Amino acid sequence: MTSAATLEPPPGFVPLDRAHALSLLHEMVLARRFEEKCAQLYGAGKIRGFLHLYVGEEAIAAGVMPLLDAEDAVVSTYREHGHALARGIPAGALMAELFGKVQGCSHGRGGSMHVFDVSRRFYGGNAIVAGGIPLAVGLALADRMQGRARVTACLFGDGAVAEGAFHESMNLAALWKLPVLFLCENNQYAMGTSLERSESQPNLALKARSYAMEVERVDGMDVLAVQAAARRGLDYVRAGRGPWFIELVTYRFRAHSAYDPELYRTKDEVATWKARDPIALFTALARERGLLGDDDVASLERGADDEISAAIALAEAGTLEPVEELTRGVYAEEAAR
Amino acid sequence: MTSAATLEPPPGFVPLDRAHALSLLHEMVLARRFEEKCAQLYGAGKIRGFLHLYVGEEAIAAGVMPLLDAEDAVVSTYREHGHALARGIPAGALMAELFGKVQGCSHGRGGSMHVFDVSRRFYGGNAIVAGGIPLAVGLALADRMQGRARVTACLFGDGAVAEGAFHESMNLAALWKLPVLFLCENNQYAMGTSLERSESQPNLALKARSYAMEVERVDGMDVLAVQAAARRGLDYVRAGRGPWFIELVTYRFRAHSAYDPELYRTKDEVATWKARDPIALFTALARERGLLGDDDVASLERGADDEISAAIALAEAGTLEPVEELTRGVYAEEAAR
Amino acid sequence: MNGAPAVKVTYREAVRAAMREAMQRDARVFLMGEDVGRYGGTYACSLGLLDEFGPERVRDTPLSEGAFVGVGIGAAIGGMRPIVEIMTVNFSLLALDQILNNAATLRHMSGGQVGVPLVLRMATGAGRQVAAQHSHSLENYYAHIPGLKVLAPATVEDARGMLWTALLDPDPVILFEHATLYGTEGELAEDAGAVPIDRAAVRRAGRDVTVVGYGGTVAKALEAARMLAERGIDAEVIDLRTLRPLDDETLVASVRKTRRAVLVDEGWKTGSLAGEICARLVERAFYDLDAPIARVCTEEVPIPYPKHLEDAALPQPGRIVEAVLATVGGRG
Amino acid sequence: MNGAPAVKVTYREAVRAAMREAMQRDARVFLMGEDVGRYGGTYACSLGLLDEFGPERVRDTPLSEGAFVGVGIGAAIGGMRPIVEIMTVNFSLLALDQILNNAATLRHMSGGQVGVPLVLRMATGAGRQVAAQHSHSLENYYAHIPGLKVLAPATVEDARGMLWTALLDPDPVILFEHATLYGTEGELAEDAGAVPIDRAAVRRAGRDVTVVGYGGTVAKALEAARMLAERGIDAEVIDLRTLRPLDDETLVASVRKTRRAVLVDEGWKTGSLAGEICARLVERAFYDLDAPIARVCTEEVPIPYPKHLEDAALPQPGRIVEAVLATVGGRG
């Protein structure tokens, strides 16, 4: 439990073994490679609509998701491929969704911004900034009212903090002491608007703190720090003590979406942050500690690439829904046809 | 300038002379008597719709309004009779509005919840909780962009703090350092919902403080304390340093509106607060200091009653707008007919 | 329904009974909204429920329409059966993003996976001199949205029975309760139960003209029909009951018979639901019409405070009569 | 307009030129919205304006649609002439309370005292595979509101000229820019100026049927007309241009001539603006109609992501042609 005064995680050496290191790196590499492929496939016209990539921010999903139980829930945003993969949605089902195929995890109806998988309690994929936050609070309320000891993890960006929906939801969650783990992915920009040009108080953990909520602020490029913070938060929430808020300071390496000319930040700034690439940072640390070698990294990358190739093959081979089914899935009766 | 740590106004003796005491008391008594009459007139069917009385909270309007210049603006709520009178809207124009007559300050179109007087820069009278706050920020922006050294005073209740519109507006005002004096009339209830059942952090000044805004919390039953705080705030805002937020702790002596059975609070609680009636408190203080005598109070009351009688006469004698003009005032062209 | 004794109840009591029984019947049902608990509901619809069910199930919320509607959506997804009360339709705009972009849309955009069995109730309408910001009738905003069902109970039976059916529905259902109805009385069987929510009702059979209303305008339409009967004109009055999906069949059957229609709607005329009904009748029964379909709607003005102007702005029996007379035209 | 040389410009450039000239002309004009400054506008409409006018007049806002629209209203009351950009109509729901309850209503409820000369721009519509939450066409929500004027420029001339006129208007004006139009090109006189905002335009004269569209559907209606011409059917195509107030005169005159109408609208069919147009034509030209008025609207489904389904959900030239053929019926 961290007070508003410090807002820094307890320092110190986080223990790590080889299996753990391999799995963390696997999550990050898979997400990275998956999305680099997505960028190509977008260029090739296989993926359309809006495509928001998570490249640079993978440590967050990789750090948090493995700590959630199957019964916990996740509510995410339109920048959710990394969350989805780390939550266990198969790369094939995700890629098929991006291709708009029936084999997609949202039956092809949603596309990149609307990834759903109820079997994994992954409730989207929401393209209205801050629009998913009240939903997460409601899922947590349902758990509390039904006496289930579950957590709902709610992810959103720094931009969401300016929206009224964020504030109303913080208040409800804190007032009713609901089991939500709020994860604010502060990549310091909302499209082209930097945090200091959009928030009078750019320390977002402090803002959450004003709801008498427990908060922490953490280096989102350090997967171990993320994981340690998430563990502290989850312990608190699981103990039934109320919500917990983590601000994860990170950076988006790529453009906001495919249409963004990136006029709002300098190449230098991007380069500085790329020097703190979470994958490179963690690889170096794991090697330093003697947990991973050259071969391991190479074989992880090969494994990821194979998984992605298989995903693309599945998506390519997938089927388009017949036009006759256009109005399916609007109401339950029809979905059940 | 008060920091978040203290949140209390500097203590001490506030100087006061007889003329000042008379005028403060006049404002409070006029508002009180005016509204007690309104309650009767509502019972008699002369006033209809929703009627929200300010009884108990008069020290706020009486303390703040005289400090505003003619060029300053006021944005208020549906509980605004006291604000309107203290701002100088004639009792007759206000009463005629409550009667729905053409002589009303909103031409009879608005009624109790929509009191306007542009000649006094009184911009309503807004019946959507928190709905006026962005407007106030916009008025301040217009002043800033046009290089005018004006202040916009923005009044709202404790209930408004839960609304997203409040938060979005606080951020914009603080981020852009706009000349707004925020006045949160914390009467501790939003209809039947007490603050501690609606806010995880019931210290509202602290909430505003999370926007890196200067804040103060003050006894809203003490007209001198209100005035001293408002003066500090106005000095800061007028100096072009940005917005200032005052939480004024007060109490509504009467029901929320004519329909409220007041199930949510005890008679005891109401009695405790009535013992701190701002008019009685101030009268006692002024007499203790030898500034006012029995006669003064009685004659102030008589004066107020005369003013109110004249207002009612004006309203009674006022005219109803012809039905043929029903669609007037929707667009400018028509208003200009 | 089945011969149980009928008692006189107010609309308000019917709403309360419906909520009470729903909470007794199903532990997943709870009520949430501004002042539904301690205050007893702005319109006293939930008076007493807090005592009976406690603050978890009769849950007062802060003034946060957007968030608490979203919380209701999340709770519905999470297995509860929330009844979320928005105090009035006027404040529902603050929740419209959640309603349109989440409640109505989640099932589809998740490819059928995420259902939202949420019931939203709100008061609607004008007629009480509460002026421009508190007198809206925005039913057509909601009737426009695929994924929603939209109801407008106009009788005590519907107030009680529609909520039941709505709570059985796997999709989001919105109930509009016209604020002037709460105090009205009607006969209701003591064991009155669920009623269908996909059918309009013929409230008065007639041969000469079809008058269509819903919610707060049904009584006005019936009053107009009485006035018309005195002039020898036999009006059929249809209560839409369900605004989405619309019951085309009942509407078309009536117009096929009467060959004339007057549509009454408390929404502003331009862009009203009455326009939609007109278009549907044109699409489905054009050749059956003997005269142009007429609309009696609210004038294009924010609702003024004074009574005489408010009355003039809203549909009234007299205006309905006039419209019918113009429609039956040469015949009259 | 007056013989100045015409140049080819994109719709996006026309919008930009309109804003630029407005800011040059009138010091009270400023632009405010999400990413209008540094980013240059989501659709690049304001690219370069920050450099020319600085951050006070090209003002990036946080993600706070409700508040910054409200701030625009306040600034308009305070003497400025704000152009507030809501990135897309999809997010405008978060500001709808401010638009309806303040912008549209303040003048009336203040008894005529408070005018709100605010210009609101937003992108609208589907067609780019951005799925269920980002593809709305909610024009009819706004066209429903007394106190607003609602425009839908479909040509480069209107994109440039309507903004000018809107800024001269003492009341709030909303411009809907269909997102698929930004890249389209047209000829525009170099000195093109203000255009009227109370008139529909006949984009193609014809004798056999009136096809009505606006914004993103005008080009589709014209394409349908070309296809119909090949079959010997001469369609008149009307571009509504102004959705509130509607230009009944132009619509009625056309239908009096053609005696048939097909209404095209990217809104969901139920509760669409097309329904309103139909009702007005019935009210004003019923006896001139030889066939039921038909509507070609968006299917009753949130917009699906895959292209083939999105295409099927939206009005298309082929569907317009079919509707016209059914309307001209026996004649064909």
Ligand SMILES: Cc1ncc(C[n+]2csc(CCOP(=O)(O)OP(=O)(O)O)c2C)c(N)n1
């Ligand atoms: C309510 C709303 N307003 C605007 C947008 C357009 N938009 C999409 S993403 C985005 C930026 C959001 O920034 P942030 O929350 O920091 O998330 P990030 O994209 O950085 O992950 C904006 C403005 C939207 N989707 N929803």
Ligand SMILES: Cc1ncc(C[n+]2csc(CCOP(=O)(O)OP(=O)(O)O)c2C)c(N)n1
């Ligand atoms: C957005 C909105 N929601 C609900 C209401 C109904 N309502 C009117 S006044 C009120 C209570 C407001 O409380 P507060 O802001 O504390 O002001 P007070 O009435 O105590 O002066 C409520 C819930 C409203 N007018 N607007």
Ligand SMILES: [Mg+2]
């Ligand atoms: Mg961001």
Ligand SMILES: [Mg+2]
């Ligand atoms: Mg209060």
